[in-house]
Amino acid sequence: MGNVFKIKELRYIPRWLVFFIDVSIVSFSVVISHFSLINLNVKINFTEYGPEKIAAIIGVNILFMFLFKTYAGIIRHSTFSDFFKIVWSSGSTLFVLLVLNFVSEQKLGKTVYVYLGLFLFFFISVFLMFFFRMLTKRFFSIFMSSKNSSSKIRIAVVGIDDESVSLANAIIHNPTHPYHLSGFLSARADFKKAMLLGHKIYHKREFLTDSNLAKQFDAILIKEMTSNPVMEEWTAFALEKGLKILKAPVINKMNEGGIIGGIRPLQIEDLLNRTPIKIESEDVRRRHFNKSVLVTGGAGSIGSEIVRQVSQLDPSVIVVVDQAESPLYELELELLERFPNQSFKFVLADISNRYRLEKLFEDYRFSIVYHAAAYKHVPLIEDNPHEAIFVNIAGTRNLALLSKKYNVNRFVMVSTDKAVNPTNVMGASKRAAELFVQSLQNSYDNNTKFITTRFGNVLGSNGSVIPHFRKQIAKGGPVTITHPDIIRYFMTIPEACELVLQAGTMGQGGEIYVFDMGRPIKILDLAKRMIKLSGFTPDVDIKIDFIGLRPGEKLYEELLTDNSTTIPTHHEKIMISRDPLMEFEDIEILCKQIIRSAIKKDRLQVVKILKTIVPEFISNNSEFEVLDKTPEHEVYQ
Known part of the structure; x- marks a missing residue:
């Protein structure tokens, strides 16, 4: 039939x-x-x-x-x-x-x-x-x-407002998609046996009192615009009942097919998203409008987002520099499609090559430089300290000196919380770069405002812990964590870049901007939650292994040094860190010395000079601990 x-x-x-x-x-x-x-x-x-x-x-x-x-x-x-x-x-x-x-x-x-x-x-x-x-x-x-209903995901839509009803209607009217509406969930108690679109509205209390009720559903569907506290509450509820959590996109300007196609599993980033820092967009736009802008590390996670945000501010040209060929080409294709009226120049270059950079400064006469290029992976840099010197120190030195020479209005450097009381070469090299940039502010004949932004881990950035855990879970585990007590601060990529743009507007020169990162997150809790969100049970379906701290790694990161003081700004979430400074003549001599040692590949001498530049640099779980414990004349015997 x-x-x-x-x-x-x-x-x-x-x-x-x-x-x-x-x-x-x-x-x-x-x-x-x-x-x-x-x-x-x-x-x-x-x-x-x-x-x-x-x-x-x-x-x-x-x-x-x-x-x-x-x-x-x-x-x-x-x-x-x-x-x-x-x-x-x-x-x-x-x-x-x-x-x-x-x-x-x-x-x-x-x-x-x-x-x-x-x-x-x-x-x-x-x-x-x-x-x-x-x-x-x-x-x-x-x-x-009824078509293949047994194989469909039985969904309970969270909420009974107009948007929730629209989502439910989209599910009902798109039978070819793998979802079946089975009811609504609400925290409201002002209804008695109410029905909506022919489906029952359940209160959370019913699930607590009826252990079999959760078996009628496979997942709950949460709207994208749900506030973090409410999303956390429903997520905890769903995980407790063994239900998957799905997230629906914003309905505005989307047809029903687009809504259903946009439904995806809830990601850990959705729960870690903080209340975003709002920037004064008019000041930022005025600073960039019809200006020539340079972004180094432009193909990376932070750099590419800076380029995207600046592209919306109508600069005259954006020069994007990176030494990663394939990511730079992919970014070029994306930006030319998204911003066809914006003028771009994509340059494949190494920032440690001063002669290559100087030609760009001559040709484009930049008004703003965003310096996001850096080596950032702690274990790799610990094994290759000379590379951190070439890029993080020499590269920053080249860009900063050229910015001063060519009267760039503002130089904004992207730094890291690992530069605070560093325990590894990467963090110490970034702290040395901070010191060099700050030292130029009061140097002779300087007209450039040198500004530094310092923040924690970025969600979803290249090499960050969340994509790493996600790959391990997809392979069936184990999920590897260095230490059960390790904690980190997290922020989103757009938020990090908004801070960078805002700092470039606020700064008068010489500041290191830090901001309220919220509560630090225990990495073990993060891993367990990601496993649960993937539909597995920690240490049952997916094993968690502790592999020990990596060379140079510490249990927690800081945003301020012990000797620093915090000065508030007009933005309640953004502060200025007053860290110890160095005179330009002193750090210039040390930078030249450490670059010469890096060229010779003298690992111990490189790190020794780095510890001179950054006295608070105490190595942890590293071969370079010997420099903290052994008299100098014994190190080279």
């Missing part, structure tokens, strides 16, 4: 069939109203013209059906707008017939139609045509939802 009618493959009823059914309903309504008048013993005029009178009613109604296109809508998506089309069509027919009756009464002394019959016809025809649509809609909904 299914092969004959192919109902499951039928996407909509053809328009000609809808039109034929509507005409049949109109004809049936005329007959019903006529027999109703006979049963009521109502006198009917012009009985000898009965067929002509019926044909006139149907003909006029067909005319208005074409005019208002009552047959054009997809029946299974019928709404009250379709109902109003029917009302307009039948109402216009009624109006024309009433006018005909009035003219007939004036000219012939009696009406063509019985007034009661016309109103009966109107109400019966409107009711039957709309009832046909609602019945068809319900039939499609029930029949199509």
